[in-house]
Amino acid sequence: MTTTTKTRAISTSRFVPAVFAVALGAALITLTGHVQAAALHDAAHDVRHATGFPCH
Amino acid sequence: MLSRFTISAVFAGAAAGLLTGLLQLVFVQPVLLHAELYEGGDLVHFGAEAVSAHPELPGFDLMRDGLSVIFTMLTYTGYALILIGAMSFAEERGTPITARWGILWGIAGFVAFHLAPGFTLAPEVPGVAAADVTARQVWWFATVAAAVVALWLIAFGRSPIMILIAAVLLAAPHLIGAPEPDTFAGPVPTEIGALFAARAFGVGLAAWVMLGAFAAYFWQREGEQ
Numbered sequence: 001m002t003t004t005t006k007t008r009a010i011s012t013s014r015f016v017p018a019v020f021a022v023a024l025g026a027a028l029i030t031l032t033g034h035v036q037a038a039a040l041h042d043a044a045h046d047v048r049h050a051t052g053f054p055c056h
Numbered sequence: 057m058l059s060r061f062t063i064s065a066v067f068a069g070a071a072a073g074l075l076t077g078l079l080q081l082v083f084v085q086p087v088l089l090h091a092e093l094y095e096g097g098d099l100v101h102f103g104a105e106a107v108s109a110h111p112e113l114p115g116f117d118l119m120r121d122g123l124s125v126i127f128t129m130l131t132y133t134g135y136a137l138i139l140i141g142a143m144s145f146a147e148e149r150g151t152p153i154t155a156r157w158g159i160l161w162g163i164a165g166f167v168a169f170h171l172a173p174g175f176t177l178a179p180e181v182p183g184v185a186a187a188d189v190t191a192r193q194v195w196w197f198a199t200v201a202a203a204v205v206a207l208w209l210i211a212f213g214r215s216p217i218m219i220l221i222a223a224v225l226l227a228a229p230h231l232i233g234a235p236e237p238d239t240f241a242g243p244v245p246t247e248i249g250a251l252f253a254a255r256a257f258g259v260g261l262a263a264w265v266m267l268g269a270f271a272a273y274f275w276q277r278e279g280e281q
Contacts, residue, residue, distance in 0.1 A: 014148060017058040018141045021065065025137025032131045034193050046120070047077075047127040050084040052170050052179035052256050054192035 064274035065140050069133025071270050076132060076263035077125035083259055085121070087252045088182060089113045094244045095183030101245045109247070132267055139165055139271045142204075146212065155273040162268020163261070164207045170260040172203035172226065176234040179256035181249045184242040187235035199229040 032044055033053040041048075041056065048055040090113060093099045099107050139161060147153045173196045180186060206222035213219060242249070 013057055014144055017061050018144045020058065021061040021137045021144075022141035024062075025065070025134045025139075025141065028130060028134030028137065032127050032134065034196075036189065043123045044127040046085060046088060046124045047080070047131060049088055049180060049182060049252075050080045050124075050256055050259065051128075051131060052174045052177075052260065054177060054186070054189050054196055055180060055182075056186075056189055 060275070060278045061137070061140055061144070064271065064278045065136040066133055067274045068140070068267060068270035069136035070129050072136070072263060072267035073129030073132035074125065075266055076259065077128035079259045079262060080124065080128060081116075081121055084252070084255045085124070086113055087248060087255055091181040091183055091244045091248050091252065094248070097243075101243060132263065135165065135169065135264075136267060136271050139267065140275055142208075143272060143275060149212065151212075153272045153275055155269045155276075158268040158270070158272025159265050160268070161272065162264040162266065164211070165268060166261045166264035168203040168207055169200055170257060170264070172229070173199045174253070174257065176230045178253045181242075181244050181252040183244045184249065185237040185240050187237050191235040195229065195234045199234075202226070202229055 031040070033048055033051065035041075036056075045055065090111065093111060093113075094101055099111060101107065143153045143158075143161060151157075176199075177192060177196065186192065202225040206225035209218040209222040209225075213222070
């Protein structure tokens with residue numbers, strides 16, 4: 001019983017940061033690869049093409 | 057726990073991104089610069105005179121190429137965060153996460169984030185005709201999401217039905233079709249376009265294999281402390 005509770009506690013403590021990490025990663029990809037703001041687009045232009053993102 | 061995610065992702069993403077940025081400068085950038093000579097009209101395909109296939113290209117540009125390397129590191133740090141998030145879910149279910157297994161994770165990441173969307177929206181050389189960028193981005197995200205779910209089902213699904221669902225998810229975006237341009241207007245020779253797509257895929261695969269191995273390695277290393 002104790003073991004079950006402990007395992008579940010670990011899962012919960014890992015679940016939230018894991019979801020946060022995925023969300024942060026997705027936000028970063030959106031910023032570097034997709035946002036069309038001119039300054040970002042120009043700076044990331046070559047990377048967007050080379051990484052296969054739709055660029056312009 | 058959160059610091060384990062962020063620290064291992066930053067190390068893995070920065071390392072893989074730096075190496076990938078350099079690979080792109082060596083193998084992809086010259087093809088891109090060559091294409092831009094046609095995009096900007098300096099060279100004309102099927103013009104009055106035959107054009108040399110080996111023109112003089114602009115050299116290394118500290119600002120432009122430096123920014124490219126920085127943005128590649130940022131991009132792969134983003135991918136590392138997503139990859140490590142997924143790895144931690146799998147580890148929770150009893151899958152060992154080691155650098156060697158990380159290579160397989162990396163190949164899966166390449167399939168989901170590069171090959172799946174690129175199968176229909178091939179990596180674009182500058183100057184190609186393409187549909188509205190927002191529509192293509194929506195299709196890109198949807199295709200990547202479907203491929204991520206599909207690969208997870210293939211790797212961890214417990215019944216053949218899961219494989220079937222995965223196959224449908226992988227094929228559907230391409231059967232539905234991506235936003236395509238109404239007319240073709242690309243001024244760049246097809247040889248350059250094909251080489252660019254091939255180089256982008258090749259460097260992408262190398263990038264993801266490195267990212268997978270580094271992500272798993274740093275995830276374990278940060279877990280030991």
